[in-house]
Amino acid sequence: MRRFEDFKLGEKASLEHTITQEDLDKFVGLTGDNNKLHVDSDFAAGTSFKKPVVHGWLGASFISTLIGTKLPGDGALWFSQTLDFLLPVRIEDRIKVEAEITQKEPREKFLVLDVKIFNQYGQTVTKGIAKVKIIEPALESASMENPVLERKRRAVIVGSTGGIGKETAKTLAEAGYDLILHYSKNREASEELTRSLRREFPLQNIFSVRATFNDANSIREFKNEISRYFDSIDVLVYSVSSKLVFVPFEQSNDEDFLRHLAANVTVPYWMAKEFYGFFDSRYSPCMVFISSMAADQPVNGWLGYSTSKAGMNALVKGLALELASVKIRVNAVSPAMTETDLISEVPSKARLLIEAKSLRGRLARPADVANAIAFLASQKSDYMTGEILRVTGGQFSI
Known part of the structure; x- marks a missing residue:
């Protein structure tokens, strides 16, 4: 949670949302405001608006979201708001809510925010002034009094609903981690x-973030949303x-090739760039990326995938070198074909061929990969960085 002193004049935050018919129906159901101008197309057609107009307060309600989750965020007490509704908002309009700190009142510890809502054309549809008090903890926590106290390791699992990600979440939870x-x-998943996981591990902090x-x-x-729960992390699993x-x-095309590069090289680079300053250097911080054996043994018909995974391996080794000075370890787990939804369209012949090459006589299971990830995430692997850990059932030994 940020303190009053942490906020700076000119600091900004924003969010975007597309107004849907479902939004309007829920707002009417909750408030009872079924004014025909908002809900009756025939009635609205006879007015100067010609089409139904979304309730002004439906759009303005996202100011609460912005204040409560982004600026100032947790601990904000919104106690005053002026609003001018300048232009109508329609169903399927995409609104952007922006807030900027224009004034700080140190004696009462509140912020004054200039708030504007824009439509997809950049027109200002609503504007106003918000006043928000910063509520700070009455007492410092034990961890603040003694910053070297032991705490649970904290991990962010990017892609936690996939087969490997889900199994990794379970494995790290069993090891006592707090999780994003x-x-x-x-x-839903x-x-x-x-x-x-919360039911099974009630003493651990586990949160879901979209x-x-x-x-x-x-x-x-994404990192700013995580900072609502943790002030630092120890492990990032991609x-x-x-x-x-x-x-x-x-038959390949540029779009497919670039899609693989984005998922396996570009986004991991952005992720490392944004998160490297968010690690706690005291607890052997590390990044673990999920690569693939296809990076070392390209598969016919997987050019984009194989190339991008090879690029990921190079990125891992480069990041290990670049981030050594800030004590962040960077490694990858490189599994053979693994029993997940990702291979649902892989022909059975190809699957059988991989099984035949494995000394274990089967495809990898998500738990096999998750256990390797858990090892690299732990302080037991403190001396390992820049490594590509293969989980292939011995396929490279024959």
């Missing part, structure tokens, strides 16, 4: 995983990959 479980689309990584700024927002589909070279 990232998901992009599968909210993430919430179920979070609930089950994020989609489109650019470097989206990763910055377990995201693009879907595996056999595509012969002559």
Whole structure:
């Protein structure tokens, strides 16, 4: 939680949301405001607006989201707001809510925010002034009084709803970690995983955080959301990959190739760039990326995937060198074909061939990979960095 002194004049935050019919229906159901101008197309057609207008307070309610989760965030007490509704908002409009600190009142410890809401055309639809008091803890925690006290290791698992990510979450929870479980689309699966782990490990802090990584700024927002729960982390596990589909070279396309590069090189680079300053150097901090045996043994029809995983391996070794000065270890786990949904479209013939090459006589299981990740995440691997740990069932020995 940030203190009043931490906030600076001119500091900004924003969020975006597309207004849907479902949003409007829920707002009407909750408030009872079924004014025909908002809900009746025929009625609205007879007015100067011509189409139904979204309730002004529906859009303005996202000011609360911005204040409560981003600026100032946790500990904010929103006690005053002025609003001018300048232009109508319609269903399917995408609004952007922005807030900027324009004044600080040190005696009462409150911030004055200039708040604006824009539509997708950049027009200001709503504006106002918010006043927010910063509520700070009455007592320092024991960890603040004695910063060297032992605490649980903290890990962020990016891609926690996939087969390997989910198994890694369970394995690290069993090892006593506090966890941030990232998901992009599968909210139901993430919430179920979070609930089950909380039931099994009630003394650990486990949170689910949604994020989609489109650019470097989206990763910055992801880290800012994590900072609501943890002031630092010890482990970052990147377990995201693009879907595996056999595509012969002559049928391949740029879009597919670049999609693999984004998932396996570009986003991991952005992730490392944004998070390296968020680690606690006292607890053997580390990053663990999930690579693939395909980086060393390219598979026909997987050109984009194999190339991007090889790029990930190079990134891991480069980051290990670059981040050694700040005591961050960087490693990768490189499994053979693993029994997850990622290989659902892999032909059975290819699967049988991999099984035949394995000295264990089977494909890798998510638990095999998760155990390797847990080792690299632990302080037991403190001397390991820049390594690509193969989990292949002995396929490279024959």
